[in-house]
Amino acid sequence: MRILITGGAGFIGSHFVRNLLSGRFPEISEPKVTVLDALTYSGTLTNLEAVADHPGFSFVRGDIRNVELVNSVLPGHDTVVHFAAESHVDRSIHESLPFVTTNVTGTGVLLDATRNHGIGRFVHVSTDEVYGSIASGSWREGQPLAPRSPYAASKAGSDLLALAHHRTHGLDVVVTRCSNNYGPHQFPEKVVPFFVTRLLAGRNVPLYGDGGNVRDWLHVDDHCAGIELVLRRGRSGEVYHIGGGTELTNRELTDRLLRACGADWERVRAVEDRKGHDLRYSLSIRKIQDELGYRPAIPFEQGLAATVDWYRDNPSWWEPLLDQAALHV
Ligand code: NAD
Numbered sequence: 001m002r003i004l005i006t007g008g009a010g011f012i013g014s015h016f017v018r019n020l021l022s023g024r025f026p027e028i029s030e031p032k033v034t035v036l037d038a039l040t041y042s043g044t045l046t047n048l049e050a051v052a053d054h055p056g057f058s059f060v061r062g063d064i065r066n067v068e069l070v071n072s073v074l075p076g077h078d079t080v081v082h083f084a085a086e087s088h089v090d091r092s093i094h095e096s097l098p099f100v101t102t103n104v105t106g107t108g109v110l111l112d113a114t115r116n117h118g119i120g121r122f123v124h125v126s127t128d129e130v131y132g133s134i135a136s137g138s139w140r141e142g143q144p145l146a147p148r149s150p151y152a153a154s155k156a157g158s159d160l161l162a163l164a165h166h167r168t169h170g171l172d173v174v175v176t177r178c179s180n181n182y183g184p185h186q187f188p189e190k191v192v193p194f195f196v197t198r199l200l201a202g203r204n205v206p207l208y209g210d211g212g213n214v215r216d217w218l219h220v221d222d223h224c225a226g227i228e229l230v231l232r233r234g235r236s237g238e239v240y241h242i243g244g245g246t247e248l249t250n251r252e253l254t255d256r257l258l259r260a261c262g263a264d265w266e267r268v269r270a271v272e273d274r275k276g277h278d279l280r281y282s283l284s285i286r287k288i289q290d291e292l293g294y295r296p297a298i299p300f301e302q303g304l305a306a307t308v309d310w311y312r313d314n315p316s317w318w319e320p321l322l323d324q325a326a327l328h329v
Helices: 011-021 045-051 067-073 089-094 097-116 150-169 191-200 220-233 250-260 286-292 300-313 315-321
Strands: 002-006 032-037 057-061 079-082 122-127 173-178 180-182 205-208 214-219 239-242 246-249 268-271
Touching (some): 011 045, 045 057, 067 097, 079 097, 079 220, 097 150, 173 220, 191 250, 214 220, 220 239, 250 300
Parallel strands (some): 032 057, 079 122, 180 214, 205 268
């Protein structure tokens, strides 16, 4: 199977590529991968060093908004797994336009080219943030979208565009929506690597508001396992939730991160809350469990300890990024 993977030099995309080419998805025989990635601030080729010499790997540096480039790269592939996005909520609050152009326009360029070249399945990787915020209970896949941040709004727009290509043209589209991921190789602007790298570097960490916001945390390998299932066996035109990790308030998460890094609450500084901060996200994963037999496999404490070990063992990966990532302190 020849797979075009957009955003494959970023956090989740590079995990998917490494897992695919290291044989962790044996049901996909002889995978050949082309990564299309613009290498923005959050993408780096060091995330792909482990597979750089694999005979089934090739890399194209390019922008998904570039119609000519996308139309030259796509032919010959069987399927597209689309990770490329502007992905950080705080950045989208600061400036929304890159989110609109990459997440909506870029996805539109890919969908048109996928249709024009008769490529097969298009897996659109999305997020639980498209639903807004939920005080209690969990969202099912039919929940109306009610995004609240510019990031979430741009992802919701791209989800709808992808599903519209299925309904209008019969394009073989499947959409995944996942909860918060953690793991190695995550750019240290997101809360887990942001806190871990700052704590390891002896710095303080900022906690938004009262720390009461709730997120579900899933190891990136469990996210990738869900995407692989949906790629192979998801029903065309359907949305699948991927989650079922560990639901924690930001205070509870902070406590676990402090302990994992051997630090205490003296290192935490309260900062003004994020504008429009969603209180709680929660996905029901019954559909992917019942239809595809999905189960997350990595317990949070174990995954977090391994993640902290990775950052501890790889300071050359994150030390040059430490100040670049500090948007809100
Ligand atoms: P990331 O920021 O680590 O990686 C994004 C990648 O996309 C980078 O390699 C970047 O260079 C590339 N990219 C950005 N703009 C591009 C463009 N215009 N053209 C080509 N490449 C471009 O993000 P991530 O955390 O790996 O997220 C990947 C996907 O998963 C995103 O679509 C995101 O919305 C979704 N998602 C993320 C999470 C999470 O917790 N991180 C949770 C659910 C869904």
